[in-house]
Amino acid sequence: MNLIDIKNVYKIYNEGLDSEVRALNGVSLQIDRKEFVAIIGASGSGKSTLMNVIGCLDIPTYGEYALDGEEITELTDRELSRIRNKEIGFIFQGFNLIEDLTALENVELPLIYRGTRPSERRGLAERALEKVGLADRMQHHPKEMSGGQQQRVAIARALACKPPIILADEPTGNLDSRTSADVMALLREMHSEGSTVILITHDDGIAASAERVVRIKDGQIIADSASHTGEETP
Amino acid sequence: MRLIQSFRIAFKAILAKKGRSFLTMLGIIIGVAAVIILVSLVQGYRDQMMDYWAKQGENKIQIDYYLWGSSKSLDEELYTYCQSLDEYIEGVTPSAxxxxxxxxxxxxxxxxxxxxxxxxxxxxxxxxxxxxxxxxxxxxxxxxxxxxxxxxxxxxxxxxxxxxxxxxxxxxxxxxxxxxxxxxxxxxxxxxxxxxxxxxxxxxxxxxxxxxxxxxxxxxxxNAFIVKAKDKESTTKAISYLGNWFSARISQDNGYYDVSSSNTYIDSTNEETRMLKIVLGGIAGIALLVGGIGIMNIMLVTVKERTREIGIRKSIGAERRTIVGQFLIESSVLSFVGGLIGIAVGALGTVVLGKVLFNMTLYPSMGIGLGAAGVSVLIGIIFGAYPAIRASGLQPVDALRGE
Structure with missing residues (x-):
């Protein structure tokens, strides 16, 4: 069974109106455990929509999406929250840190929602921040940090929960080339430690880090380096 | 466990946004304090007046009469008449x-x-x-x-x-x-x-x-007398008897007379302070309303910012009820603390202003204060939780966009 099994998924805005937009127009995609996949496409190609669907941040208009065998479209808000909390670690282009909380508190947040005990939680968060090289920035607020540092806090937040899937949406989009290299190195490390990493990007250079590259254009997959057809997985 | 977590998150959020938290409370503080101070001052003034009248004696009838160009006195007759009213009257004395x-x-x-x-x-x-x-x-x-x-x-x-x-x-x-x-x-x-x-x-x-x-x-x-009646009802009766008695003896041509009681003053003082209370209470109510609208504004202005925050929280696994719980606790705590500070400021203001303005020791009207605090707390909770209730129902991706 595939970890991610997307079958003929559509995401349609303003359906039936003149302004109808098909952000996803019949996408099928299978991703296995421990893969490192890059989804590449130009701006407006539907790659971010695809990521939102994969990450359970959005519900497809039509189609089926099974994550680890569970049909996402049939889950309650509570069950979706649990999946976002336990199964998926997000790394966003805009970092999406909570401005009013310190780096440590931001990293602790998903663990709080999971119900981890405070002592254990603090340890996990500190270790995650140490891992991304921010041991000396734990009590800083996002505003006091550079973009690269903020992105590393976001990565630590994703890491701390040890989720099986890491979803990175243009993680280097707001960073310079040197800090980008650091971030990519962290993603590769997570992959080598056993996480499934899905990277969304418009940059072929960044995508080259991945084992498998999926190209998306106008809401449809136009190329897949693994040539998975969805029929079976080796 | 979950509740403790919600409290923890809410307190973190309050402390993290000190400026906004303070502004939110300020509206409630001013509103509640204004209501308490204004109503208490009027109440204190009234109590003071009532105390004065009580010491002057309730149910006291004052009689003044005068006969033009006549040395004839009605004193003896009046006394005798008052004796006959002993059903209503406790005593009579000259007031001179x-x-x-x-x-x-x-x-x-x-x-x-x-x-x-x-x-x-x-x-x-x-x-x-x-x-x-x-x-x-x-x-x-x-x-x-x-x-x-x-x-x-x-x-x-x-x-x-x-x-x-x-x-x-x-x-x-x-x-x-x-x-x-x-x-x-x-x-x-x-x-x-x-x-x-x-x-x-x-x-x-x-x-x-x-x-x-x-x-x-x-x-x-x-030509002035004080009659002490037995009670309020007797006062009214005695006044009407005495009035009749005088009207039979004194007309506009040969003199004047006046029969009145301090009860009349007490009633008018009561009425006067009741009106003052309504007017000032109304003004204070407006202050509270403006304070409430202030809270509402701050809460609504930050909906966008908070919607994004809710999006972030949802994307890392917060459940809807956890988020609503957090915001409810956050706004309740803010409003309660604001209400309590408002009550304290109002009580202190009442005592200080009472001393400074009227040289009186006034006590704050706590009933009114609690009512005002209750209203503002309600406003705070409703408008504080509103963004959360709305935004937490969105798909995380829509909330993240901040609308």
Whole structure:
């Protein structure tokens, strides 16, 4: 069974109106455990929509999406929250840190929602921040940090929960080339430690880090380096 | 467990946004404090007035009459008539005073004294209670005995701490024997400036049988009386009887008369302060409303910012009810703390303003304060939780966009 099994998924805005937009127009995609996949496409190609669907941040208009065998479209808000909390670690282009909380508190947040005990939680968060090289920035607020540092806090937040899937949406989009290299190195490390990493990007250079590259254009997959057809997985 | 977590998250959020938290509370603080202060000041003023009237004596009827160009007096007739109204009336006394000059006992003097001409029912009508000795008697009045009863202040001035009973004092050169002393009508222990003056005036009284006026002030006419009625109802009845009695004897051609009671003043004071309370309470209510709208504004302005925050929280696994819980707790805590500070500020403001403006010790009206606090807390909770309830229902991706 595939970890991610997307079958003929559509995401349609303003359906039936003149302004109808098909952000996803019949996408099928299978991703296995421990893969490192890059989804590449130009701006407006539907790659971010695809990521939102994969990450359970959005519900497809039509189609089926099974994550680890569970049909996402049939889950309650509570069950979706649990999946976002336990199964998926997000790394966003805009970092999406909570401005009013310190780096440590931001990293602790998903663990709080999971119900981890405070002592254990603090340890996990500190270790995650140490891992991304921010041991000396734990009590800083996002505003006091550079973009690269903020992105590393976001990565630590994703890491701390040890989720099986890491979803990175243009993680280097707001960073310079040197800090980008650091971030990519962290993603590769997570992959080598056993996480499934899905990277969304418009940059072929960044995508080259991945084992498998999926190209998306106008809401449809136009190329897949693994040539998975969805029929079976080796 | 989950609740403790929600509290923890809410407190973190409040402390993290100190400026916004303070502004949110400020509206509630000002509103609640304004309501408490204004209503308490009016209430305090009313209580003070009521206290004054109560000491002046409730159910007291004041009678003034005058007959033009006639030396004829209705006094005897009036007395007799009042006796016949004993179903409603407890006592009647002339209400007249003469300037006593310097009343003296040995070397001690009571300066600028007022000598009150009273009947044997003077103390009943004036609210005085005997402290020692005896009161004026019917015989004293009938025989125009040269006796007097002293108020507390007069006794202090003339006798200090000596026992004055049986001693003599000089009033306008005439010798009078002190037969009794009244308890103070106005205490001085509160150090209240107003009461101090009242104490000197009312408790500086020297009361003599009204019949001795022929010795002290022969030319004087007594044309004012005080009648003490038994209760409120009796007061009304007695006023109407007395009014009828006078109208049968005095018309516009030969004089005038006036029969009124302090109950009328009490009623009008009550009415007056009731109106003041409504008006000022209304103004304070508007202050509270504006405060509430302020809270509402701050909460709504931050909806966008908070919607994004909710998006972030959802994307890392917060459940809807956890988020709503967090925001509910956050706004409840803010509003409650604001309400409590408002009550404290209002209470303090009432006491301070009462002293500064009216030289009175006022007590804040807590019922009103709690009501005002309740309303503002409700506003705070509703508008604080509103963004959360709305945004947490969105798909995380829509919330992240911040709408």
């Amino acid at each position: 005073s003469i300037w006593g000059g310097n009343i003296s006992h040995g070397t001690k003097r009571l300066q600028d004294s007022q000598v009150f001409l009273g009947s044997d029912q003077y103390s009943i009508c004036s609210g005085f209670v005997l402290a020692s000795g005896r009161d004026l008697s019917y015989v004293d009045v009938k025989n125009a005995n040269r006796v007097c009863v002293l108020g507390d202040y007069a006794k202090e001035k003339l006798f200090n701490y000596q026992d004055p009973i049986g001693k003599n004092i000089l009033i306008k050169g005439e010798r009078f024997t002190v037969i009794g002393v009244y308890k103070p009508l106005y205490g001085t222990d509160e150090g209240n400036g107003n009461d101090e003056w009242m104490h000197q005036y009312y408790d500086g009284a020297v009361v003599v049988p009204y019949t001795v006026k022929r010795i002290l002030e022969p030319s004087m006419q007594i």
